[in-house]
Amino acid sequence: MKCTSKFSRMLVILLSVLIAVSAAGCSKGAVPEDAFQADRPGLGVSDSGESVSISYFAEDLCVVDENVESIEADTSESLSACFFDLDSREVLYAKNVHERRYPASTTKIMTALVALEHGDLDAQATVSETAITFNESGVTTAGLKTGDMLTLRQLLYALLLPSANDAANVIAEQVGGSIEGFVQMMNEEAARLGATNTHFVNPNGLQDEEHYTTAYDLYLIFQEALKYDDFLEILKTPSYATTYLAADGSSVEAEWASSDQFTKGDVTVPEGVTAVGGKTGTTTAAMSCLVQLFEDAEDIRYVGIILGCSERAVLYQEMQSFLSSLNN
Secondary structure, eight states: OBOOOOOHHHHHHHHHHHHHHHHTTOTTSOOOTTTTOOSSSSEEEEEOSSOEEEEEOGGGSOOOSSOEESSOOOOTTOSEEEEEETTTTEEEEEESTTSOBOOGGGGHHHHHHHHHHHOOTTOEEEOOTGGGOOSSSSOOOOOOOTTOEEEHHHHHHHHHSSOOHHHHHHHHHHHHSSHHHHHHHHHHHHHHHTOTTOBOSOSSOOOOTTOBBOHHHHHHHHHHHTTOHHHHHHHTOSEEEEEEEOTTSOEEEEEEEOSOHHHHTSSOOOTTOEEEEEEEEEETTTEEEEEEEEEOTTOOEEEEEEEEESOHHHHHHHHHHHHGGGGO
8 A cells, every 4th residue: 555645535624624714704813722633644733823834744654544454464462553664655554553552662752852853962961859750660760860960862862772761851851941841842743743643741651641642643753753863873772881970070880771672683583674773662551562663675664663562572573573574
């Protein structure tokens, strides 16, 4: 199935709504928040209060509004899954890609994207007590302490490799002024990208009923993040050693390893296929999740996304099942 636009009927509906609003004398008035909520991907809307701006995204993106099985894959233990050819924009596989799911730490792809868009990678951030305080046990962290000083670049490595939740909070405070301010930036970015089934309440992905996304929206976010060379450079790094300053001025040595078994080389891929990099996510509610970038022998890029897999080991088996078709 080629990723061609299927939105002609949607555009007709949208134009009809705009005409109706204008006819009612409301062209400069408040537009209901859900007036342009699309039931298809690829359409993003922002309301400035003075005008309504509609951005059409389908031209350069994979677009799908139904389940697709152009390749054979076993995703029986996952709630949602997709496998897209990023170069030809072909949907090779899609299963429940518009169903809302808990994203767990795949949230951090958006955290990194907003940080790269608005932050200075060489700027120093100081760790606050709030950033390292969590209301639940067993939270993955980089072991940051109050008063530690790191660059945004270092924090992004901690964010994307070991999936450190303390790093996510420090980034949010540094770039957004506060965690709440940064989350607002995340949601604004999601709206800009057309990720209309996404809502964030934190920068780390810890469980909240109001924190959700879809496999397709994660594709939109990941596609945008890939435009930044620094994002890809970090994502494909198996481990990263660095030194930063503690509050007392002493040096702290740290080494952070990727949580992605493909990136670490613990899970194999077929000959001629490269697992470039990926972002994992796991909570009890979200189960096991993964967003993974691959390349074949001809440098064609593919993204595989699996959400809500029953077990971590099964997650990688199902992702591997996408790859068997690449050498056929």
